[in-house]
Amino acid sequence: MVALARKTLVHEWRRFLPAILAVGFAGLLQLLQAALVLGIFSSASIYVTGSAADLWVGYPGTQSVSLGRSIDPNVEGRLLMDPAVERVEPFLWVDADWRGQSGTGGESVYVSGVDPRPDGLVFARVLPPALRMRLREPDAVIVDQADMDKLGVRVGDSATINSYRVRVVGASSGLRALGGVNVVASLDTARVLDTDPADRDRPTYLVARLHDPAAADAVARRISGARGFDRYEVWTASAFARRSVLYWMLDTGAGAGVLFLAGVVFVVGAIITSQTLVAAVAGSVREYATLNALGVGMRALRWVVLEQATWVGVCGLLCASVFGAALLALARGQDVPVVLDVPVALACAVLTMGLTTVSGLAAIRSLRHADPASLLR
Amino acid sequence: MMPTTSATRVTLRAEDIGKAFMSGKVRTPVLDGLSLSVRAGELTLISGPSGCGKSTLLAILSGLQRVDTGRVFALDQRLDDLDPRALERFRLLHTGFVFQGFNLFPALTAREQVELPLHYLGVPRREARERAARSLEEVGLAHRMALRPAELSGGEKQRVAIARALSKEPALLFADEPTSALDAASGQIVIDMLHRIARVHGTTVLCVSHDPRLIGHADRVLSMEDGRILNDRRETTPGVPTEGLVP
Structure with a gap:
């Protein structure tokens, strides 16, 4: 198979660069805010994570270490x-x-x-x-x-x-x-x-x-x-630590703030990315129309656009990972509390790929201009 | 090579077709009660001033547009009652197109441009590569296969577009103003090539152009005006070689 999506991305990288940067920035923002919030709120569970115990026994329903009652x-x-x-x-x-x-x-x-x-x-x-x-x-x-x-x-x-x-x-x-x-x-x-x-x-x-x-x-x-x-109630150390962090995130509204900001980043990233992809599709609309004239179905052409969006997402994520790793290392060096674990990093990656998929779906709409009859002038 | 007997077979047929376009509330008829038969193994040229309906006729006969009235047959199949999916399938299996703009993907080499539709046709990778190379050889671009559109001249780009259409081995080849964007020499090469494809492969080649230079190269010339065919005449062209497309 001629890798049309990938080759176009490489050949016309200047055209796709804004989308890649938008995805990269969106991914980076999600990653850093998650790391910062987790870093700040992980101190709520320092009593648990800083200890060598496997089980914690406390008053039933205790939401956070700091809210314990005697047992x-x-x-x-x-x-x-x-x-x-x-x-x-x-x-x-x-x-x-x-x-x-x-x-x-x-x-x-x-x-x-x-x-x-x-x-x-x-x-x-x-x-x-x-x-x-x-x-x-x-x-x-x-x-x-x-x-x-x-x-x-x-x-x-x-x-x-x-x-x-x-x-x-x-x-x-x-x-x-x-x-x-x-x-x-x-x-x-x-x-x-x-x-x-x-x-x-x-x-x-x-x-x-x-x-x-x-x-x-x-x-x-x-x-x-x-x-x-x-x-009394018994928790494993990891469960009690998570409980404490979550309590603080939700109690202080920080959790809602994180979700709100994640939503804003998602929307802004998706708008920029989809606009770039729409422009890229529009730039090749005559070629797509020619393929359709030759009998290549609209469905297959939609897949090309989605594949392109996916590659944009992958490139953006790579940028975000490299810059994110560098910035997190810098933050740790400056005693800024940052914590990032695999599930959260994965969640950020999934969110970012979701953003590019939504953008790709938006860009697919511009394929409707790829009417081969319009090539006959 | 196609036997000459099939050269007389009618492959495209329009019966009393009508087509109109709406602009706002104004209905502008483009084709009105037009009937036409086109035969395999010949280059049929539709000429006429712009706006006479020749491109619309090409779009209808190639399954790119629907008629409002009348019936259209291509390779004995009725096109006007096929749904869009079936029309795409018909075009995939049987038609090739050459447009005025060459419409090549900037990122792909000449060979990849030609290979691309073959993949969608289900041709295995290796065979697609070989067929693409063969088609490019046939249009005289064997040595330019690895180049991208930006590195090719206008005439070469149009030949890649012809190879792209040709590699599908279509029974029907449609060309819309294929020489308008080319200089005289390149235009000459392109029209000769289309003519030879008709002769060598027994393909039905239907070409739409207002370029008067083409008239001498067609087997049959249809003159159109105001949505009707005014004149239908056969040219007695001097012998065109039936071996190879490159002079």
Whole structure:
């Protein structure tokens, strides 16, 4: 088969360049906004993704890590009874008020009470063992390097949380919170800071590590809903992380914003691309009409136009991938939070190809001018 | 080569056909009660001033346009009651076209231009390549096969267009003003070529032109005016060689 669509695209690349660039830009915009939004909102699940636990147990229906309520501490026994469970650890979440030394006023902070052992599960990926061990000192807390100025302290300074005096013993990195400031303390310290009498001796979450992380789904189902305890729910770490990110995206309207912008990009990209394709078809309309005179059916000609649109899409996606990879690398180098996973990248690619297909369908309409009788003048 | 006996066979027939065009509410008749028979193995030329309806007649006889009244037969098949799909199929199997503008795809080489319709005809790739090469040889472009339209002269482009029509081995070949965009020498070559195709392949070649240079090269000349045929005369052309198309 003579590859008419492809050869025309190569030979007349100048004509198709605007369409390729439009598709490329549309793809790039989708990709970057998805990466940025995911990057920003992935900090909502840093407690889960930064930890080495496979299962999270919390209050039923908890939408996001930051919205936990205390649960029955005896559930720990139920977890440990399951042979698949290797270790269980409590995690305490305390909403608190911070006052620094240098008159920065009150600051709302999220205190995470974690097991200070060097091999503790919560924040295992964020806190190095040495730093973590400093939490064993009484009233010790760790704050993120990036939040030091906001909190008005340096390492070694004192401050008060919920009117209780604490001391900053170290600085973490990569623990920035969404809508507040993360402060890490030992479980003991966090219990002292928690002023809510209803939380007394009750953890906000129990996290568990399994012998076989791949079995997390099955174990979570098995452990859920045991009788004889206050109500609780079990999630796998990945499910709970996704739940937290989605909650923030939808709660803040960012999800709607992303979808809206994706729609705008889709429409604008489709308009530019279809106009270019329409012009390209119009430029070859006499040749198409000649083929039709020779008996090549309109259906076959429509396929040529669609194939051309597909090639435009593929070229555009290639451009978007190259520029996208470069820009994401640049963003990471500048500490801009960007996260892109395969499903999201694929979704962007599918959206972009959808855009070119719609444009191709629009361009097909201009084939109706390819009337061979009009060639007889 | 076609036996000369088939040269007398009628392959195109119009019976009392009428066609009118609407511009706004005004109905302009183009053809009115026209009847005509065209035979295989000859070059039939329809000449006349512009607007006389000759291109419309060509479009109707080739299955590109429908008649309002009357009947049209091509290769003993009635064209006026075929649906558009069936008409496309008929054209694919039986017709070749040469237009005034050469209408070649800028991106394709001469050989690919000729191959392209063959694929849609279902000819296997290798055979299509061979047939395309053969047709281009026949129009004297064997050495220009790998060139794109931008690298060919006007006359060469028209010969590629002829090869494209010829490679389908059509029984009917229609040419609309095939020499109008060419200089005298190229026009001469093209019309000779069309004439030889009729003789060599036994093809029905119907050509529409107002170019007076062509009259001497046709086997039969129909003069049209105001949608009617005024004059139908046979030329006694000097012997045209029946071997090869290139002089």
